[in-house]
Amino acid sequence: MDLHYTAEEEAFREEIRGFLREKLPPDLAAKVRGGKRLTKADHERWHAILSEAGYLAVNWPTAYGGTGWSPVQRHIFDEETAAAGAPAILAFGVNMVAPVLMKFGTQAQKDYYLPRILDGSDWWCQGYSEPGAGSDLAGLKTRAERDGDHYVVNGQKTWTTLGQHANMIFCLVRTDPEAKKQEGISFLLIDMTTPGITVRPIITLDGGREVNEVFFDDVRVPVENLVGEENKGWSCAKYLLTHERTGIAGIGQAKAALQHLKTVAGSQLKDGRPLSEDPTFARRIARVEIDLMALEMTNLRVIAEAQSGGAPGAESSLLKIKGSVLRQEITDLLRRSVGPYALPFLSELMDADTNQAPVGPAEAAPLAAEYFNRRKLSIYGGSNEIQKTIVAKAILGL
Amino acid sequence: MRFTLSQEQAMLRDTVARLVRERFGFEARLKTLESAAGFDRDVWREFAELGLLGAPFGEEVGGFGGGGIELMTVMQELGRGLLLEPYLASVVLAGSLIERLGTPAQRAAYLEPMIAGETLLAFAHGEPDSRYALEQVATRAVATEGGWRLDGRKSVVLCGGDADHLVISARTAGASDEEAGIGLFLLPSDAKGLNLRAYPTIDGLRAAELELDGVIVPAEAVLGAPGETFLAIEATVARGIVALCGEAVGAMETCCDMTLDYLKQRKQFGVAIGSFQVLQHRMVDLRGELEQARSMAILAAGRLEAERDERERAVSAAKNLIGRVGRTIAEESIQLHGGIGMTWEYALPHFAKRLVMIDHLLGDEDHHLERFVTLGRAAAAAPALSAVS
Numbered sequence: 001m002d003l004h005y006t007a008e009e010e011a012f013r014e015e016i017r018g019f020l021r022e023k024l025p026p027d028l029a030a031k032v033r034g035g036k037r038l039t040k041a042d043h044e045r046w047h048a049i050l051s052e053a054g055y056l057a058v059n060w061p062t063a064y065g066g067t068g069w070s071p072v073q074r075h076i077f078d079e080e081t082a083a084a085g086a087p088a089i090l091a092f093g094v095n096m097v098a099p100v101l102m103k104f105g106t107q108a109q110k111d112y113y114l115p116r117i118l119d120g121s122d123w124w125c126q127g128y129s130e131p132g133a134g135s136d137l138a139g140l141k142t143r144a145e146r147d148g149d150h151y152v153v154n155g156q157k158t159w160t161t162l163g164q165h166a167n168m169i170f171c172l173v174r175t176d177p178e179a180k181k182q183e184g185i186s187f188l189l190i191d192m193t194t195p196g197i198t199v200r201p202i203i204t205l206d207g208g209r210e211v212n213e214v215f216f217d218d219v220r221v222p223v224e225n226l227v228g229e230e231n232k233g234w235s236c237a238k239y240l241l242t243h244e245r246t247g248i249a250g251i252g253q254a255k256a257a258l259q260h261l262k263t264v265a266g267s268q269l270k271d272g273r274p275l276s277e278d279p280t281f282a283r284r285i286a287r288v289e290i291d292l293m294a295l296e297m298t299n300l301r302v303i304a305e306a307q308s309g310g311a312p313g314a315e316s317s318l319l320k321i322k323g324s325v326l327r328q329e330i331t332d333l334l335r336r337s338v339g340p341y342a343l344p345f346l347s348e349l350m351d352a353d354t355n356q357a358p359v360g361p362a363e364a365a366p367l368a369a370e371y372f373n374r375r376k377l378s379i380y381g382g383s384n385e386i387q388k389t390i391v392a393k394a395i396l397g398l
Numbered sequence: 399m400r401f402t403l404s405q406e407q408a409m410l411r412d413t414v415a416r417l418v419r420e421r422f423g424f425e426a427r428l429k430t431l432e433s434a435a436g437f438d439r440d441v442w443r444e445f446a447e448l449g450l451l452g453a454p455f456g457e458e459v460g461g462f463g464g465g466g467i468e469l470m471t472v473m474q475e476l477g478r479g480l481l482l483e484p485y486l487a488s489v490v491l492a493g494s495l496i497e498r499l500g501t502p503a504q505r506a507a508y509l510e511p512m513i514a515g516e517t518l519l520a521f522a523h524g525e526p527d528s529r530y531a532l533e534q535v536a537t538r539a540v541a542t543e544g545g546w547r548l549d550g551r552k553s554v555v556l557c558g559g560d561a562d563h564l565v566i567s568a569r570t571a572g573a574s575d576e577e578a579g580i581g582l583f584l585l586p587s588d589a590k591g592l593n594l595r596a597y598p599t600i601d602g603l604r605a606a607e608l609e610l611d612g613v614i615v616p617a618e619a620v621l622g623a624p625g626e627t628f629l630a631i632e633a634t635v636a637r638g639i640v641a642l643c644g645e646a647v648g649a650m651e652t653c654c655d656m657t658l659d660y661l662k663q664r665k666q667f668g669v670a671i672g673s674f675q676v677l678q679h680r681m682v683d684l685r686g687e688l689e690q691a692r693s694m695a696i697l698a699a700g701r702l703e704a705e706r707d708e709r710e711r712a713v714s715a716a717k718n719l720i721g722r723v724g725r726t727i728a729e730e731s732i733q734l735h736g737g738i739g740m741t742w743e744y745a746l747p748h749f750a751k752r753l754v755m756i757d758h759l760l761g762d763e764d765h766h767l768e769r770f771v772t773l774g775r776a777a778a779a780a781p782a783l784s785a786v787s
């Protein structure tokens with residue numbers, strides 16, 4: 001056993017730090033650190049910087065213009081970008097649809113879409129969930145009927161993250177209503193500007209607009225936008241779910257959040273002393289910090305396994321469960337740390353350009369909203385209950 | 399970064415695993431528990447023959463020169479089989495102190511016979527009022543002509559009644575809660591003025607209460623520099639904690655394995671109870687906790703040779719987490735077994751008891767959480783948390 005990074009890995013960390021020092025715009029990092037909402041332009045700006053440096057497609061092989069990084073390198077990159085306050089890379093294009101295209105797409109699809117993901121021409125969103133199909137995704141009803149060279153799509157997707165910014169959506173649609181649940185589903189790429197598509201916002205409990213409903217009314221999609229075989233879309237969906245996702249535990253983000261928690265707790269007073277010195281609060285922080293140390297090690301163990309060619313598989317479900325809960329706990333402590341100043345809710349303060357003066361300490365403004373927002377971590381991408389059932393079956397054989 | 403064992407480490411693990419398979423049957427354990435000896439001396443001799451009693455020590459005293467990972471690995475295998483043998487007390491705690499501080503003559507007289515399996519050692523440090531605080535020593539050592547005179551009490555001394563020699567801490571100077579001023583002394587267990595009351599512990603081990611009433615120790619039985627042994631005690635306890643973390647992970651593995659098997663076998667309502675989702679999810683939670691505990695044991699073991707601050711923070715973090723997880727796995731594995739989890743004749747609850755009692759040794763979860771906070775404050779200027787870099 002050796003718990004140290006190699007000299008090459010440490011050099012790589014330095015390279016990433018150097019890049020971040022030079023290229024991460026301070027105003028963007030300040031926004032991320034301050035818990036401000038990011039605009040479409042913010043995301044696109046960071047996307048372009050990463051793309052130019054060749055650091056965007058972290059999980060891609062070099063043949064497609066990816067980094068070809070090892071699992072350890074990817075972990076270091078996650079950790080350093082989060083610590084520096086860089087916006088998280090939006091997964092939908094680069095880490096969701098792209099691997100599916102690489103695995104199941106035609107040459108033409110790869111040649112067309114992959115470069116457009118890299119250069120930011122396309123903003124992808126994910127059209128899986130429907131009002132009647134959440135955890136039970138295979139219960140989806142959105143219909144695609146063949147009509148000559150087109151599919152005609154009718155139905156509704158929901159919870160579509162940042163769909164308001166997207167020009168492309170990848171969808172699971174039902175192409176054979178007679179077949180068994182999983183067997184009549186296809187994976188379709190749809191241009192969001194096609195007539196018949198309506199996007200409506202869903203405002204989340206924290207007042208943010210990050211999810212949408214997407215309605216399809218006789219939307220005509222060229223058949224060449226089918227990925228893989230017709231009625232075999234479930235294989236694509238499953239591949240995406242089991243596809244090794246680095247950073248599923250969110251260690252980098254959790255560490256950055258813990259650091260922020262320590263800073264905020266150090267600036268709040270209790271009985272005239274910093275809150276971070278209050279024995280009760282200090283122990284709450286310490287407990288979370290210890291859990292995070294353990295999760296970081298667990299994550300590294302899984303990464304080392306992947307590095308040596310093992311397939312992590314269902315262990316990533318364990319990481320997701322623990323990681324989501326831990327990140328939620330940190331937001332819980334963050335909201336507690338500002339005491340009564342968690343209450344004021346001035347939504348504009350969460351946008352960067354506002355003339356509003358903060359109520360109480362400036363760092364307090366987004367904390368309660370973030371706490372509520374982060375409840376999503378244990379719901380989306382397969383809820384924690386669904387993850388536990390996966391582990392029970394796949395690892396424990398129950 | 400590598401989390402696989404080296405070839406030598408894997409051999410060591412396999413050696414211990416074989417011993418545990420062959421000699422640590424549960425029936426035999428129940429018999430041994432009832433016996434006067436309290437543990438199986440034949441098995442202890444095998445420990446010696448296999449070189450396990452010297453494993454954590456340097457090569458010059460016949461050890462493998464093993465570090466934290468070796469210690470954790472040995473203890474994890476022993477923990478899987480729920481050892482009764484005083485490995486922690488005799489080898490890891492008392493043995494390490496003598497290795498660390500002993501003169502060549504002291505090593506020859508005390509350590510080597512212990513490594514050969516001929517004698518047992520114990521470390522008598524805790525006192526009725528010290529709880530888990532290592533610096534709280536009220537037992538006094540007063541210099542006399544040609545030696546020292548010890549007066550005081552020592553509590554819950556593991557293996558205290560079975561040991562041939564004791565390593566006893568006593569204050570040579572300072573107030574009763576100062577790190578400076580603590581000395582260590584080597585004492586035969588039949589020393590004049592030493593009153594010893596041995597008793598069983600709820601997890602199947604043995605311990606003793608000690609009263610020292612004018613015990614005279616000759617100068618050659620002083621271990622280390624009188625008054626300057628605290629750092630050695632702290633580093634040795636860190637070793638003990640790594641050993642306990644390893645043992646706990648082994649016991650957790652057995653609890654989880656047994657519980658999972660039981661969920662698959664036990665039928666109620668016409669089906670295996672493992673088909674009930676509420677139990678499935680709890681079992682998954684246990685597996686997640688076990689992996690967290692394993693990670694912390696590895697972290698503490700890997701930090702055992704590090705600088706003091708780094709080592710102590712990792713060790714306290716690990717003991718805290720393993721205390722919490724140990725309790726969860728103990729309680730849940732009993733619960734998921736239903737009534738059978740409550741019986742003496744069944745192995746599982748014995749593992750569960752040990753897991754809970756490990757939290758009462760060398761500092762419980764509260765003690766180490768508080769300590770982690772204190773150590774963190776001391777290192778406040780240090781860079782952000784990183785478990786690894």
Ligand SMILES: Cc1cc2nc3c(=O)[nH]c(=O)nc-3n(C[C@H](O)[C@H](O)[C@H](O)COP(=O)(O)OP(=O)(O)OC[C@H]3O[C@@H](n4cnc5c(N)ncnc54)[C@H](O)[C@@H]3O)c2cc1C
Nearest residue numbers: 126127128129134135159160161376379380381382383385
């Ligand atoms: C902020 C946010 C962003 C999202 N972004 C996207 C997106 O971009 N694209 C997209 O397609 N989807 C997205 N989703 C949808 C997300 O994937 C679903 O919310 C998730 O799959 C759960 O489905 P549901 O909300 O219908 O809950 P339900 O499936 O109705 O679940 C309700 C509760 O029941 C539990 N439950 C359900 N089935 C079981 C079972 N078999 N056993 C035990 N418990 C069960 C769940 O765990 C949950 O606690 C997003 C969701 C949120 C909250």
Ligand SMILES: Cc1cc2nc3c(=O)[nH]c(=O)nc-3n(C[C@H](O)[C@H](O)[C@H](O)COP(=O)(O)OP(=O)(O)OC[C@H]3O[C@@H](n4cnc5c(N)ncnc54)[C@H](O)[C@@H]3O)c2cc1C
Nearest residue numbers: 664665666667671674676677732733734735736737738740
């Ligand atoms: C100290 C003690 C005293 C007792 N005294 C008496 C007495 O005087 N008289 C008497 O008749 N009995 C007595 N009992 C028996 C007691 O009622 C049973 O132990 C209890 O009903 C559980 O049954 P079991 O032990 O067979 O566990 P099981 O039924 O095998 O259950 C094992 C585990 O599976 C869970 N489980 C079982 N079915 C389900 C399900 N459908 N969904 C979810 N989880 C499930 C249980 O909660 C438990 O965690 C006593 C038990 C104990 C421990």
